[in-house]
Amino acid sequence: MATRLHPWSHGEREDALRCCPLFANWPAAQLADLAGIARAEYYPRGAEIYAHDPEKREAFVIASGGVEVSRGSAAGKKFVLSVQGPHEILAIVRLLAAPPIHYVYAAYEDSVLLHLPCDALAAILDAEPILWRDVAMLMCARHGDSLRQLNDQKLGSLEQRMAAMLVDLARIHGVAGAAGIELGLRLPQEQLGAMLGVTRQSVNKLLRGLEEAGLIAVDYNRITIRDPAMLDTLAARHD
Structure with missing residues (x-):
């Protein structure tokens, strides 16, 4: 209320x-x-x-x-x-x-x-x-974002979709820090799952893979992007 x-x-x-x-x-x-x-x-x-x-x-x-x-x-x-x-x-x-x-x-x-x-x-x-x-112009830009999101959902791998989502979140909420770009909001895995339309277990596996690759760091419900350039590259790729 x-x-x-x-x-x-x-x-x-x-x-x-x-x-x-x-x-x-x-x-x-x-x-x-x-x-x-x-x-x-x-x-x-x-x-x-x-x-x-x-x-x-x-x-x-x-x-x-x-x-x-x-x-x-x-x-x-x-x-x-x-x-x-x-x-x-x-x-x-x-x-x-x-x-x-x-x-x-x-x-x-x-x-x-x-x-x-x-x-x-x-x-x-x-x-x-x-x-x-x-x-x-604002509505055209948002229409373009919607088309890109639809394209990613239909053609992108789950890993690519996660990377694209993190790139978008960093653009909106990112704060530059010593360890990289910190996403300035809490992101429980259930929330990320709702954004991707997948289970919490799938999100956990995706985050672990990106962390092992050195692209991100995860601390409880906080995510830091350690390699923005590589994450951008992954977000733009369609397998």
Whole structure:
């Protein structure tokens, strides 16, 4: 369940929105308008974002924390599409008036989100139509990511898919450290299995193989990428 924070000032909302790549180059006037419609909400770890209104027409920017995007099968199996971190905008497809696909958005850790009502966001975009170009480019990039993910699922080996997923997670959550690139979030093997659509046992075997090859180091639920170049090469390969 969302909990309203102390009211963020207009300047605090504006600063947080400026960090989002979609809005980074917006003119000051339009960014100020955007901050005016934004609403800050706090979500504890595990809380579902649209729990009370699955079709609510709001996008949101992750000000802090992280959000898991998933879907469930009719048989009850959960498939995690991604875990997104600070400054990313999600659910922007809800700008469309058609009912959205029912992805489940949930706080992966304690998170603060800036909610953007889609009708008000569309009005800002309509008043400065060139800004729709940024939305179109973002959606094209995400469509490309979806096609690549589908390609990997159909053509890639399980090892290649694991490598590609770790590369993506490092791009979003990676922090450079003395031992390599540390993935700045907890990644239980059950979570990795849900992201790949495989069992925990398969994940354990894959991680052991990558660790023995010197590509990663695993410490409890934390992963460090020790050889990013080789992991990139493995991620791009299709056997």
